[in-house]
Amino acid sequence: MTETVGFVGLGIMGGGMARNLLRAGFMVHVWNRTHARMLPLLEAGAKGASTCADLAGKVTIVVVCVSDTPDVEEVLFGAQGIAEGACPDTLIIDTSTISPQATVEFARRLRRRQLAMLDAPISGGSEGAANGTLSIMVGGAAGDYDRALPVLEAIGSRITHVGPAGAGQLVKLVNQILVVGTMQAVSEALVFAQQGGLDLEKTLAAVEHGAAGSWMLIHRGSQAIQRNFRPGFTIDLQQKDLRLVLEAADELGVPLPVTGQIFQLYRTLQARGLGDEGNHALIKALENLAGIQVGT
Amino acid sequence: MTETVGFVGLGIMGGGMARNLLRAGFMVHVWNRTHARMLPLLEAGAKGASTCADLAGKVTIVVVCVSDTPDVEEVLFGAQGIAEGACPDTLIIDTSTISPQATVEFARRLRRRQLAMLDAPISGGSEGAANGTLSIMVGGAAGDYDRALPVLEAIGSRITHVGPAGAGQLVKLVNQILVVGTMQAVSEALVFAQQGGLDLEKTLAAVEHGAAGSWMLIHRGSQAIQRNFRPGFTIDLQQKDLRLVLEAADELGVPLPVTGQIFQLYRTLQARGLGDEGNHALIKALENLAGIQVGT
Numbered sequence: 001m002t003e004t005v006g007f008v009g010l011g012i013m014g015g016g017m018a019r020n021l022l023r024a025g026f027m028v029h030v031w032n033r034t035h036a037r038m039l040p041l042l043e044a045g046a047k048g049a050s051t052c053a054d055l056a057g058k059v060t061i062v063v064v065c066v067s068d069t070p071d072v073e074e075v076l077f078g079a080q081g082i083a084e085g086a087c088p089d090t091l092i093i094d095t096s097t098i099s100p101q102a103t104v105e106f107a108r109r110l111r112r113r114q115l116a117m118l119d120a121p122i123s124g125g126s127e128g129a130a131n132g133t134l135s136i137m138v139g140g141a142a143g144d145y146d147r148a149l150p151v152l153e154a155i156g157s158r159i160t161h162v163g164p165a166g167a168g169q170l171v172k173l174v175n176q177i178l179v180v181g182t183m184q185a186v187s188e189a190l191v192f193a194q195q196g197g198l199d200l201e202k203t204l205a206a207v208e209h210g211a212a213g214s215w216m217l218i219h220r221g222s223q224a225i226q227r228n229f230r231p232g233f234t235i236d237l238q239q240k241d242l243r244l245v246l247e248a249a250d251e252l253g254v255p256l257p258v259t260g261q262i263f264q265l266y267r268t269l270q271a272r273g274l275g276d277e278g279n280h281a282l283i284k285a286l287e288n289l290a291g292i293q294v295g296t
Numbered sequence: 297m298t299e300t301v302g303f304v305g306l307g308i309m310g311g312g313m314a315r316n317l318l319r320a321g322f323m324v325h326v327w328n329r330t331h332a333r334m335l336p337l338l339e340a341g342a343k344g345a346s347t348c349a350d351l352a353g354k355v356t357i358v359v360v361c362v363s364d365t366p367d368v369e370e371v372l373f374g375a376q377g378i379a380e381g382a383c384p385d386t387l388i389i390d391t392s393t394i395s396p397q398a399t400v401e402f403a404r405r406l407r408r409r410q411l412a413m414l415d416a417p418i419s420g421g422s423e424g425a426a427n428g429t430l431s432i433m434v435g436g437a438a439g440d441y442d443r444a445l446p447v448l449e450a451i452g453s454r455i456t457h458v459g460p461a462g463a464g465q466l467v468k469l470v471n472q473i474l475v476v477g478t479m480q481a482v483s484e485a486l487v488f489a490q491q492g493g494l495d496l497e498k499t500l501a502a503v504e505h506g507a508a509g510s511w512m513l514i515h516r517g518s519q520a521i522q523r524n525f526r527p528g529f530t531i532d533l534q535q536k537d538l539r540l541v542l543e544a545a546d547e548l549g550v551p552l553p554v555t556g557q558i559f560q561l562y563r564t565l566q567a568r569g570l571g572d573e574g575n576h577a578l579i580k581a582l583e584n585l586a587g588i589q590v591g592t
Contacts, residue, residue: 100492123506137502160502163495170492171502177485178508185477188552189470192541195548196396196466199459206433206456206467210419211528212474214510232507245488252491255585256484258554289551 004029005151006059008052008075008082009096010037013122014065016129017095017155019044021063023132024154031055052078053085061091061151065122068240069098076106088114093148095136095155097121097241100169100248107140107165116144119165120152121172125232133157137175139168173248176241180262180279182216187283189217190224191290200225220280227294231278238279239266300325301447302355304348304371304378305392306333309418310361312425313391313451315340317359319428320450327351348374349381357387357447361418364536365394372402384410389444391432391451393417393537396465396544403436403461412440415461416448417468421528429453433471435464469544472537476558476575478512483579485513486520487586496521516576523590527574534575535562 003026007018010032021028022045030041031049038048049055052075056062062082066072072094076082082092092115094103100119107117118140128134134156138145145161152159162171189212193203204225208218223229242263249256265285274281287294299322303314306328317324318341326337327345334344345351348371352358358378362368368390372378378388388406390399390413403413414436424430430452434441441457448455458467485508489499500521504514519525538559545552561581570577583590 123503123508135502135506158502158505160498162498162502163493167494170489170494171499174485174489174492174494174499175503175506175508177488178481178503178510178513181481181484182478182508182510184554185474185481188477188555189473192473192545192548192550192552193466193470195550196470196544197459198463198466198470202456202458203467203470206431206454206458207419207471207474209454210431210471211511211515212419212471212478214474214478214512215507216510217474219507248492249488252488253586254488254491255582256488257585258480258557259484261554261557286551289553290549 003061003151004059006031006049006055006062007065008055008062009065010041011065012126013129015041016126017063017065018046020132021151021154022046026151026154029055029058051080052082053080056082056085056090057087059090061093061148062086063093063095063151065095067096069102072096072098072106073102077109083110083113083115086115090115091144091147092117093120093151094118095120095122097172097244098169099244100166100173101251103139103169104166116141117165118144118148119168120148121168122156123172123175129155136160137162137168137171139163140165170248173241173245176238176245177256177259179216180238180242180282181258182214183220183280183282184258184262186214186217186221186224187286190221190283191286191292194292195290216280220278223278224280224283229277229281231276233279234276235266235269235279235281236275239263239270242266299357299447300355302327302345302351302358303361304351304358305361306337307361308422309425311337312422313359313361314342316428316451317447318342322447322450325351325354347376347381348378349376352378352381352386353383355386357389357444358382359447360388360390360392362392364392365398368392368394368402369398373405379406379409379411382411386411387440387443388413389416389447390414391416391418393468393540394465395540396462396469397547399435399465400462412437413461414440414444415464416444417464418452419468419471425451432456433458433464433467435459436461466544469537469541472541473552473555475512476534476538476578477554478510479516479576479578480554480558482510482513482517482520483582486517486579487582487588490588491586512576516574519574520576520579525573525577527572529575530572531562531565531575531577532571535559535566538562
């Protein structure tokens, strides 16, 4: 391995990803705002850093996995940030889902300091992070993508270079429009079926493999029928991503009438304290509109 | 074969289905409002009938494949209708997509005359009808379903008994809610992607096999990108089905906020004279809202 990897952000996604980098044989340095989260990785063979700047000075590639645009800005450009400590030609791979516009700006600021960045948001949940089967949508220069590929292949299984800086983030937002729009269709269909007195299992079996079929119907529709709303991806995180979608659409001048409506429907669930349920709990918003009481 | 089959309605779907019944070895009698449509079937070995009543008197099972609720009522209960000519215990299989409530009523009226009916709406387009690979969602009594199965297996490949009379029609409407809702998500996602300057082929490749994936995205999304709007299923027929959805939802007291909105968006395409394009031309309604001029 010619690259030494730094990892910033050891949450539910980052922890699994850092572990897979160790398994792939990389020397890995880690940093997390809450230092206690670093301990399991240190036990697994990683080295700890005291600040992002400290970490950046010891590695050639830094993978970032934090929550939102301001968090990425802080770890990149804060007083003890990556840009402060990194040597020239260090490559930063941001796997967070953040603003595409901010991403373009961050890449430009880093380039002025001879630092390269790829936006590489991930999809596939904590299970995908643990198993190394994440989908990764990568924006940035082709040379940087080629350099990053061994690292990306250690954490994901479906890796696509979709365009220049920011394009990875935009494709991730496209992904989220599809996910919530499909779940809205599933929700309206299942509430209609239930009020029509249909057997929901048989209904699902009859339609899921034809033109009506989708990943959300097959996986989340059946969980909704079983009243299992454990999160693969929480409503609160979904709303963060939908906010990014609607902000980007606003800047691009694109009306998204149904996506905007779904954001408001999810808001009703947050208002009822359900923000930590899975994003397929969207069906509860439709049940509420239909006056259905289904317990949980 | 112990059953002789009558076939009423030799349109783009019914023609292929009647042909597959002949291929399966059934003796088939046919009738169509426009008699000229019967000729190719007669050449293929079917026998012609002068009226629905005439046809019904010569067979033990009648398959109906016409357009809408009033058409089914006319061929069943009109002056020269099936009910006039049918012998007791004749089984009627209605493959049209019509009102679930009317279906329950038709089945009740037929039962008073010792005639049985299954609602068995189909999905899969003219290609599925020609190849015998239709999905069929069947409502009615279990004994009638068992009796119909050899006939259904000659015209379809995914056959599900979903419940009592009317349940087949309800499940078909569930199917249509899913189809249009998923296409709406695909449309908003692709318009957003295009205005964001993304490569649409790469974007599709990056998202279609994950949680964002659906039959509509994979099949109709790629056609939309290629500006191929040839109909698998036309907007005009889609609107007929959505009207049935919204009428049934109104009777059931179920609000379908997004499905209702999609009906209105399709209406804008009909108003522009695009009713005979494929249902994936829904994206043109979103492009119009976004002020995009894309030629065709």
